[in-house]
Structures are given as C-alpha cells and as structure tokens.
Amino acid sequence: MRNARHVRKLIRQGAWQSHTSGLASDHVQGNLVILPEAQAGDFLRFCQRNPKPCPVLAVSEPGQPQLPTLGHDIDIRTDVPLYRVWRHGEMVSEIGDISALWRDDLVSFVLGCSFSFEFALLEAGLRLRHIDQGKNVAMYRTNLQTQAAGVFHGPMVVSMRPMLAKDAIRAVQVTSRFPNVHGAPVHIGDPSLIGIADLQKPDYGDAVDIEAGELPVFWACGVTPQAALVQARPEFCITHAPGAMLITDLLNQQLASF
Template structure:
C-alpha cells in the first residue's frame, strides 16, 4: 500500500495521476468521503433522498453549483481531480472509470460528499479490532442488499453494505465505537446473517474484494456510501459522476471533529 503523510499529499498525488489506488487504511484518523456529482436540476431530489436515508448517505458537505471546491472538509481541493478514481454513469450505465473528470465538468454540477466507513476503521484498530481487508491489502467487500431505501423523486433502490469480519467477543465493542460516529454510517445494520439482507455468497462481493473469515468470527455489515451508485443504476438518471468504490477523498478533518462540525 502506498504511504502518504498527510491527506493533502494524497490529494495532490491523485490530482496529477500519480496515485490511483484505493484509500482504505490511509491517514488513519482523518475522515474519508464518498462522492456523488449530478446536475443541479436533480440535486434537490438527491438531497431529499440522502436526508431520508441517513444511514447509507450521511451528507458531510455540499459544494456550490459548478464549484470544484469545498468550504469545510478541505481547503486545497479540486473535486474533479483529487479522488484517485471516478465512475461516470449515463442513463444508469457505467461508461468509464477515469482518474480525472475535468474534461466532462459542467457549470450546472452539484457535488455531494458522503460519509465513509473507512473513517471509523482507525478507532476500531486502536481498540484492538483487526480490519481484515487492510491486513490483506485489499478493498473492503461491499454487497447489494434487499434493504429498500426510501425513495425521493426519481431516486430509488436498495442499500449497499460493507462487511468486516469481527471476532464474536469483540462485536459489542465494535458497535459501541461506531455508534459514536453516525456521520460515517454509525452502528452496523446487520450482524452474522447475510442471507437475511439478501446476500447469498460472501466470497462474491458486488464491489471491492472478498476477505477471509476465520473460525470464531462473524460478518458484520455497515450501511455503505456506495448505495447511491446502486440507486443510480436502478433509477437511471441521465448523467452522474461518483467515486470508484474504495477510492475516496481523504479530507483534512479528523474523525473526532465530526460531531462538532456537523
């Protein structure tokens, strides 16, 4: 895994195309963010969708229409270049995965930063809970579920969840730690029974990479900020830009600042 000292350094390297990898485990203690960019005419409906579904879509910040800048979560930032990798959807279909979306930027685009579960991993690790995907140098496994999100305007679909294997005796500790950070998905939404939420095979995630689950561990599922991408594929808006799953914006805000800021 590439090592960077500061979030700004990660963003600067992504900006010039020198870093295009996933960001799990990078700059522990700093908030990471998912991304949804869409035309202003659809921004209200998406905002309403996120407000109705705060578990998978906790909004951290919304940029001004046409702006690539942020007011709070990072000062030296360009939203069209500083994520390591993007996804571009047209009518619900994934059409490209560029590392820079400057050439398709429009003055009517509104950018939403959404909380990411990578942000609470440092706290879990500090408490002695292993993050298996970090140990294995992989992206976290993410799965589509049968949990229906509350619709808003044209936006509808089901939750996506991320999964981390947790030793049974540490599950309560993991719940206690993550409930302190509702801005980055908070407590798990399912523990130990993937079929109950429509997941048939943990070895075949819809996004990210599979990880090993050892004896005595249970799969623990958190709501995931990739949910909007599943919703985009279901709802088929004309044009949307997102981050590539696992390829987040590493912000300048520490996780322990989130409650005060938001």
Template sequence: MTQSSLTPLAERRRIRTGEFAGQTAGLAPGYVQGNLAILPADYANEFLRFCQANPKPCPLLAVSEPGDPMLPSLGEDIDIRTDVPRYRVFRDGQLDDEPADIRSLWRDDLVTFLIGCSFSFEEALIADGIVLRHVRMNRNVAMYKTSIPCRSAGRFHGTMVVSMRPLKAADAIRAVQITSRFPNVHGAPVHLGDPGLIGIRDISQPEFGEAVPIEAGELPVFWACGVTPQVAIANAKPPLAITHLGGHMLITDLVNSRLAML
C-alpha cells in the same frame, strides 16, 4: 493498504498531478475520507432528499453550489475535478468510463455531494485493538447488495449496500459500541450474523470490493455502505452522473475524531 504520513493537502496534490492513482486507504491517517456523487442540478434536490431520508448509508458531509468544483468547507484547495484518484462516469444509468480526472466533463449545472466513509470508523476500531481482516490482507472491504429497502425520493430508489467485516462475538459487541459514536460515517452495524436474512445469497461473492474469509467462531458484521447511492443513481438514470471508483476516495482536512459523538 498504502501507508503514508503526508498531510491531506499533500496527498490531494499527489493525486491531482497523477503521482498517485491507487486506493486511498491508509493515506493521511486521522483524516476523513469521503464517497463522491456528482449530479446535474435538476436531479440534485431529489438526491439530497434521498440522502436525508437514508442517513445510515448516505451520511452527508458536504454539498456544493451548482457548477462550483471547490469544496472549501472540507479543506484547503480541494478541486473535485482532479483530487479523486479515479472516477466512475455513468450515462443514463450505465457505466461509461473510469477516468483519472473529470475536467473535460465539468459543467455549470453539476452539484457535488460528499458522503461519509467507513474508513473513519475503521481507524477507531483498529485503535481499540480490533483486527480487521481485509486491512491485514491488503484488500478492499467486501460489499453486498441487500434486500433492505431504502426510502425513495423522486427518481432515486433502491436497496441498501452493506460492507462486511468478520469479527469474534466479543469484538462485534465492542465494534457496535465504538461505531455507534460515528453517525456521520454510517454509525452502528445494521445486521450481524446470517447474511441470508438481509438478502445476501453467497457471502463469498461480494458485488463490490473483494471477498474476505470468515473463520470459525466469527460473525459477519454488516454496516451501511456509501456505495448505496451508486445503486440509487443507476436506478434514477440521470443523463450524467459521476462517482468515485471503490476505495478511491476524496481525502479531506476534517479530523476523524471530530466526527465522534461523546
């Protein structure tokens, strides 16, 4: 994990200029990072309804006006076309490119959605003394497709993607308590224990991120994941859709602690 104490604005400017192009975990500690989805306006209302119907995997932080690349509600001088380290471009549901900026793709009908990210609650877990192995190993969190159905909205449908963190039983209980205070960034886990009960056949083979070993005496603990919308977008097959590459988030000026419920 890259560690940095720069402000969110300074980090975004490093990303915008190409000075930094890696994963954003550990950058601007204390500030909210978000998952990205950009869609044409004629798909945006259906996608908004999909997010509203599935708040655990798709907790909305902001929605832009059509054609406006700026997100002033999330921070100073945020330009969504340049301020994410790497993007994923889908055409008709198929991955087409992974560019470092999307200025050449921008159109007047594109709508930006920013969705809460588990980086926010991970910070709270670490502050409480809970060890997260993927962080210690400098890996992206392991993420899996499941059999948990999402509620459909128009052309958007699919099953939930979850992220997994192995924890001892006492830490798992504490993690439930802590993350339940963060409903805007996925909230409490959706499953603990046997991965087969949620349709995961091989815990050593995540569909997204990187595998993390589970040691004796530990439970796999699963949280709803912001990659879920990418599955729904692939199923909807819009002519153009843009998301972030896993782990390459938008860094906002929002403070993580402000997302916590008392």
C-alpha cells in the same frame, strides 16, 4: 501515508489511482456523487431520508469544484483517485480526472465513509482483515430497501468486516459514536437474512477470509447511491469508484458525537 494534503497531491498528479483504505487514516474520507442541478434536490432529499447509508458531509454550489468546509485546496475534479462516469444509469468509463467533463450546473455531494470509523476501530485495538491483507473492503447489495425520493430509490449496500463476537460487540460501541460515517452496524451474522447469497462474491470490493468463530458484521455503505443511480438513470452523473475516496482535511475525531 498519513498526511491528507500529501495524499491528495499524489492523487491529483495521477500517481495514486487505487483504493484509499488505510491512507491518511486519521482523516475523514468521503464518498462522491456529482449530479446536474436539476436532479440535486431529489438526491439531497434521498440522502436526508436515508442517513444511515447516505450521511451528508458537504454539498457544493452549482458549478463550483471547491469544497472549502472539507479542505481549502480541494478540487473535486482531480482529487479522487478514480471516478466513474454514468450516462442514463450505465457506467461508461472509469477515469482519474474529470476536468474535461466539468459543467456549470454540476453539484457535488460528499457523503460519510466507513473508512473514517475504521480509524476508531483500529484505535480501539480491533483488527480489520481487509487492511491486514491490503484489500478493498467487501461490499454487497442487500434486500434492505432505501426510502425513495423522487426518482432515487434502490437497495442498501453494506460493507462487511469479519470479527469475533466479543470484537463485534466492541465495534458496535465504537462506531455508534460516529453517525456521520454510518454509525453502528445494520446487521450481524447470517448474511442470507439481508439477501446476500455468498460472502466470497462481493458486488464491490474484495472478498476476505472469514475464520472459525468469526461473525460477518455489516455496516451501511456509501456505495448505496450508486445502486440508486442505476434505478434513477439520470442523463449524466459522476461518482467515485468503490473504495477510491476523497480524503479531506477533517479529522475523524471531529465527527465523534460523544
């Protein structure tokens, strides 16, 4: 499925509630955080101080579910395949529609997602194991700390893709062109150096095989805000479920910096 509006229509109808890796692959996908306006200012500063894991693509007006800069028909209450609802830092439910929870003070943040730069990697001829295997990308909490803003702080989350060394070098070159969707990797090689004990036990997503001669390549990940929300414990917030992204009308090539 390559048409973004068609995919959003299926999601809105409840016909797709899984991860969006590989869907509408030439379109920008986004991570989602929805917070009460009282916490939105601190969260925006958190994103500004941590642009690698939290690159901001759009911020809504309070109470407005539309994001016209990302797509004229987007309704943030229905157009993400699976939402997580949080209360006081604890996830209380996963649901496919948040219309019944909507409030006039809610502010939506859409952050850049690595699924967007994957399009460029595939265009460059690089294989991505999780896509080949029909899995969600593997994501891990690290010992790399974000810069705090107000109540928001916590560890950086990274996504991992195994590659041969020559492909990892090419991946650095390709993803450096896309700073609005995490840019170049933050680490290549030994996972223990960034606090990851076992690559077969990701904190989010699905484990994939790492074959002989391959290196794990790690990018900053837009699930990082969920780790910060656990620390901040806002009374109420909503995020996407890891891997279940908002698919926008923007094209990935529009985000290339050069």
